[in-house]
Amino acid sequence: MLTTEQVTQLRRAFDDDREAETFLLRLERYGPELQASLQAVYGERAGPLLQRLLEIMLHAFHTRPADLKRLDEARLLSPDWLQSPRMLGYVAYADRFAGTLRGVQEHVDYLEGLGVTYLHLMPLLRPRDGENDGGYAVADYRSVRPDLGSMDDLSALARDLRGRGISLVLDLVLNHVAREHDWAARARAGEARYRDYFHIFPDRSGPDAYEATLPEVFPDFAPGNFTFDEAAGGWVWTTFNTYQWDLNWGNPEVLAEFVDIILTLANRGVEVFRLDAIAFIWKRLGTSSQNEPEVHHLTRALRAAARIVAPAVAFKAEAIVAPGDLIHYLGTGTHHGRVSDMAYHNSLMVQLWSSLASRDTRLMAEALRAFAPKPTNTTWGMYVRCHDDIGWAIGDEDAARVGLSGPGHRHFLSDFYSGTFPGSFARGLVFQHNPATGDRRISGSAASLAGLEAALEDGDEVQIDLAVGRLLLLHAVVLGFGGVPLLYMGDELALLNDPNYADTPEHAADNRWVHRPRMDWALAREVAEHPETPAGRVNAGLRHLIAVRRSLPHLHASIESVAAPCPDPRVLLLRRDHPQGTLLEVYNFSEERVALPAYVLRGHLGEHAADALSGSAFALSRPTVTLDPYRALWLTAAEVSA
Incomplete structure (x- = not known):
């Protein structure tokens, strides 16, 4: 990549031979990836751009704090850190969680107690005043919203989190800036x-x-x-x-600006960057200007630059796109495993809610089978709910393979989760109805969409029990799928829709704020004292799922979850083949008791199995296994002593 003379010149930029060797070894490893992607995108402009990036990277390397350099070395020794079953994400708006960054720091004990190892604080870099798309209209990437604190507060929070084994995650908006930037x-x-x-x-x-x-x-x-x-x-x-x-990413100056921004924030302690709106950054006439090949080259270039200076840093692609497009954000072909380290499994989230409404898992199983295997060094971010609306990304081809109409099923889901379908348990709001296409997206908290709000209003204990069961089932799938499970703030307390979201003028036109309530710290204190309440049951059940997950090596994210055939459409089977044995996950997506033929499980596990979630033993030689409503099992083969 560099001539002997260029290497000699680089060495002169260091006073410490060991530091020089570290930088040059990383440059030797990742430099070719950086150079190849720059050449693919910028052609003859790639050479001068590379020289400019080297200056930026050298400065960032020299100014990187010692404790972060130590983290870099630790991550190089454990490159699968994001794939560990111990990873658990928590997603929150800093102000709605604790007021300020210092307030967040005061509640790190709560996050640590929940088992969180990855904290995503929603957009906190300084946005434009007034309407700002929830913070995604950034006016300054190098300062924090004044009401939240300062960059020094951010560094202090990152340092505290790092000391507790929690990685700080921030949004990096790549496609656009605020008009006021x-x-x-x-x-x-x-x-x-x-x-x-x-x-x-x-x-x-x-x-x-x-x-x-x-x-x-x-x-x-x-x-x-x-x-x-x-x-x-x-x-x-x-x-x-x-x-x-x-932004015009065809201009190499834009890439250089973002390399500098990423490394500056990394030196402040940011460990994971959520690459917002990544699919949109390259424009091409005659296309949708989404998912263009240059997007993946540009992401690979950004990742390579970060790896040279700060290999502790990881990238997460916010690419809410079709499965066939999504896999490219983790890397295919020459990009295999070299683009983003993590991507959102949006399809899993959509299929969870689809199966819950239809009481039928065949579409989910079909959609999951259609996913290409991801690179083994990458991971999924899975979630029950997030800060955004739910767009019904149901593929017409997937739907047709199970005898459904794609448009018809999407229409059904919008009706069901807006509460207009007869017998619906959900309390959601329609977001962005498009009359031309008929698309209607849905806003609503997990608990309200799962029926808890309606059940509490009616005082119906049976429906309350079912709603709690639905919430725990959804989280069991997410925690058992393999990747980084992402808990949205308040879901661990079964927080309901915020009926007063429109009282804030800048939120009134955007009903997604209905599922962005403020953290209820009084309730967080009460759940431990009153475990019998719906919130207490959800909290205790979720904590149990998290604890069991941490104990199972089968949930390492290098292993794929594969949807296995099941004769009962109400039941989803996911198989994970780990070197330590097979884990078979069994999920009943209905409020009915299901008698599942035991031979279905026996074919995967043999005559005897143990459920990691309940500690129960199962003799699979009997005719059936009974699954209670919304029951989840995480089964491994069990040896029986003579």
């Missing part, structure tokens, strides 16, 4: 260098040509993908909102 302000002021950071068109001819194949992300309140900006004197590409300006 310095780059955009300078572009509006006419600086040619910064105008080239964006896609600005003098008239509608360019935008109209692109619009012919571009979808709309927020058709209700942000129709179209371009906004006329008077100060800029042209039409600006704005995929998400008028105040979010899409």
Whole structure:
């Protein structure tokens, strides 16, 4: 990659021979990946760009704190740290969790007690004032929202978390910046260098040509993908909102800016970057401008640069795309295992809610079988709910293979989870109804969608029991799938929809805030004293699932969960073949008691099995195994002494 003379020059940048050797060894390992991706995207501009990136990386390496350099070495010795069954994620807005970053620091004991090893604090870098897409309209990547604290507070929190074995995760918005960001302000002021950071068109001819194949992300309140900006004197590409300006990643200066941003934040203690809206960053006429090949080269380049300076850092792709597109964010072909370290398994989340409503797991099993195997050095982020709405990403082909209409099933799910389908237990809200396509996404907390809100309103103890069972079943699948389970703040307390979300003016137009309530610390204290309450039962059940998960090597994320055939559509079987033996997960997605033929389980485990969740033994030589409503089993083969 470098000539002998260039290596000699690099060595002169170090006072310590050992430090120089560390940097050069990493450059030798990851430099070719960086160089190849730069060449693929930027062609003849790749050489000067690489020299600029080397300067940025050298500066970041020299200024990286000693304790983070130690973490780098530890992670190089345990490259599978994100894949361990001990990993447990927690996702929260800092202000809604504890007010400020110092407030979060005061509640680290709570997170540690829950078993959290990965804390994702939702957007906290300084956004534009007023409406800001929940913080995703970033005005400054190098400062924190003033109401949350300072960058020094962020570093202090990261250091405290790191001492407890908890990795700090932050959002890095790659596709766009706020209109008020310095780059955009300078572009509006006419600086040619910064105008080239964006896609600005003098008239509608360019935008109209692109619009012919571009979808709309927020058709209700942000129709179209371009906004006329008077100060800029042209039409600006704005995929998400008028105040979010899409960046021009065809300009190598943009890549250099983000390498510097990533390494600066990494030196503040950020260990995982959630690459927001990663699918959208490369634009190509005549396409949807999503999932283009350059996206994966650019991500690989960013990852390689981070590996050279801060190998403790990992990337998580926020790519809510079809399964056939999703696998590329973990790497295929020459990118295999070299793009992001982790990606959201959005399909699993959608299929969980689909199976819960239909009491039929055949579509889920079919959809999971359609996934290509991921690279063994990568992992999934799985979740029951997140901060976002639920878009019914049900593939028409998957649906057809089990005798369903894709559009019809999506319509059913929207009706069911908005509570309009007869007999629905759910209390959700329709988000972003698109009359042209019929799509209706859904907002709502896990507990409200699973029926707890309606059951509590009715005072129906039977339905309360079933709602608790549904919530624990969903979390059992997520915790048993293999990857990093992500708990959304308050789900461990079965928090319901926030009926007052619209009282905050900037939230009123976005009903996703209904499932972003403030943390109920009084309830968090009460659940331990009152385990018989619905919240107490969910909390205790979840803590038990987490503890069992930590004890099972079978849940290492290098192993795939494979959907196994099951004669009863109400029951999902997931098989995991680990070197220490097979783990068979059994899930009843109905409120009915199911008599499952024992031969189905015997074919995987033999005559005797043990359930890690209950400690029960099962003799699989008998005709049937009875599964109570919403029962979950994590079964391994058991030896029986003579």
